[in-house]
Amino acid sequence: MEVEPIPQQVRDKIEQIETADLVVGVLPELDPKSFAMVCDTLRALSGAARIAVLRDDHAATPAAANSDAVETSAFPHVVPWPLLTPDASGTPILSISSAYQSVFAACERLGARACCVIASKLDTPSPEWIRQFARPLLEEDVDLVLPYYARHKFEGLLNSSIIAPLTRSLYGKRIHNPMGPDLGISRRLFQKMLAAERSANRVHPLAYLTPAALCDNLVVCEVFLGARIYPPTDWTNISSIVAQVLSPIFLDMERNAACWQRMRASTSVAAVGDPVLVSQDAGTVDISRLVESFHLGNRDLQEIWGLVLPPSTLVELRKLSRLPLEQFHMPDDLWVRIVYDFALGHRLRTINRDHLLRSMTPLYLAWVASYARDLESSSTAGLEQRLERLSAVYESGKPYLVSRWRWPDRFNP
């Protein structure tokens, strides 16, 4: 069964390959030298695995993109494929989801045992990491391989503030980047996703895969990678990003409610490779714009927040808005309760879901401002401690979520 229709121009190329053990989708534009390094690394995988590499045909050279013949004698087989839509910048989450669907389509057609998607550019790329991603899938029967990026303190903020600690609290596994975007997936997990798509609404791969693997007790591991290169922030688009990222996560929470309500304390997952250390930037950051957004939200969005947040939370937010900039601090337990309340509001459709998630943006920016103040002159160790504290609060706040989830009308502190 095909996940997405395979474009005609690549159908013939896929037919020439016939089968593959591993399909690797390369989304970012890599220069020829880096791409050659990727292919060399894959070639060195043990077991003589047949590997097909899908490369975005916007990134391929015109000659390769227009070529009718795949180099069947060459190994791995390289297939130019339109993986990313031309206007990917406006909706990065949606375009990467469709890129994943394309890789899955190729995987299904070629009967592959596993697939990998390389979606990031790394700060200091090394060829070894691709092999570290692929090897657990081919040799150790791992179902899901996730990245563990070395992080700078002000990068991946949505992941640090919500995605990772929420996944940890809900599903009981300490996963640092549950939504990748670089992922390795086994055929078993990929077919599970296909079955879910057939029976329910379209699932978002990045949000679906980790919870599905954890709920079914599939084998998950992490790979230590270097720091990822993040795209610059577009301030006019933050609310869209927040809505696009959180919507599939909250939908998955609803789908997996029976699973996460049973989970208790969290445990670590196996990690491959050695941790990569990065230096942290010192110096102050300007949080005035973030705090200003929060003040504006607090002034104008009280009516909407009041539909989702309980009175005690609203009172605390009002107190927070009266603090001067130098003392601005959003406590972690307040932030965690806000996230849980918005997840519940999303489930109950208290208001239009898109409105709900976009109205959360000023609260998120208030947390970012608070976090930035905490970590102004922090080292990597300080960063890890800070995030560990936040994760612990997510876990200790889980009974609050469970109570509100089960009795939304009765339990309203």
Place this chain on the structure above:
Amino acid sequence: MWQQIKEALAQSTARFLTRFADLLPGIAALIVAVLLSIIVGLILAAIVRRLLASVKFDQRLSRWGFPGLAEWSPSSSPTLLVSRALASLVIVAGFLIGLAAFDAEWTSLLARSIFAYIPNILGAALVLLFGNVIARFIARTVLIGAVNLNLHYARFLSVGVKWLVIVLTVAMALEHLKIAPGIVELAFGILFGGIVLALALAVGLGSKDLVSKSLERDAQKASGEKMEEPFRHI
């Protein structure tokens, strides 16, 4: 002469009594129609009340953006308002049916013209309802969008847009009801134009800082200066 007066009186009394006797069946029919419509209205109101209570109509209405409706409703319950409105409609319909039972031309004409006007009322009510829902949705969208763009006049913009849509809706409803169409058209034009002008001035004057900051950013990008933006969200 006295005999003639007596005869005239007797004839007019007889005519009155005959006329009155002719009206009696109509009056009886009117009373029966009203009584029946009261009974049917009460039964229907009870059914509708139970139905709306089972789907938690009051809570849903509040979530859909109509919390103010509860304030207008008896006992702050929109369910009661709807059920009583329905019962009143049935009773009025019964009264009109009873009126039509009179074999008098003017009552039949009155009943017919009222019945012919009911579709206009229903159409206008639907236009008002949907217009209100759309106005609130658009107002909320504009409010959230403007707040996320750090616009300090977000609330003003949202209220302005909401009233634009409501004014348009009311004008459409009044046109449906065929109430003073010429005056309504003129008043709507003036009001709508006034609101649009006020919004344009507010946005234009209020966005001066935003525009100058945006131009400053573009100039910095062109000169290759690094923008201070340490945060990366995803």
